[in-house]
Amino acid sequence: MSIKDRGKLKWQPALMLPEYVKLLNDVNKDYYRQVKPILDEYQLEEFENKIHTxxxxxxxxxxxxxxDGFDWEYTGMIHRLDPITNLII
Known part of the structure; x- marks a missing residue:
């Protein structure tokens, strides 16, 4: 005889207030935040050399x-550097 389990569904309340859902999502998001890495001058110079190459x-x-506390990965080609706005295009 097998028991039919509903998994996580059985632990969720039938009615959740939107404020409660938003609070849970914010707590989940804050849990995965990372501190900003500190780069020294040598690392910045190495990055600049790699970008120019x-x-x-x-x-x-x-x-x-x-x-904003999260790491995002971008892949592509560099066309030019904008020194005024510090953007890589």
Missing amino acids: AMEFSSTVKFTVWE
Whole structure:
């Protein structure tokens, strides 16, 4: 005889207030946040050299960018650097 289990569904209340759902999502999001990495001058100079080399030889690059506590990965080619707004295009 097998027991039919509903899994996580049985532990969820039938009616949840939207404020409660938002609070649970915020707590979940805050749990996975990471602290901002601290880079020294040597690491920044090494990154700049790699960026300039990739731009010169039209290589594909993969960036991991810290933004608001989370790491985002971007892959692509570098066309130019904008020194005024500090953007990589």
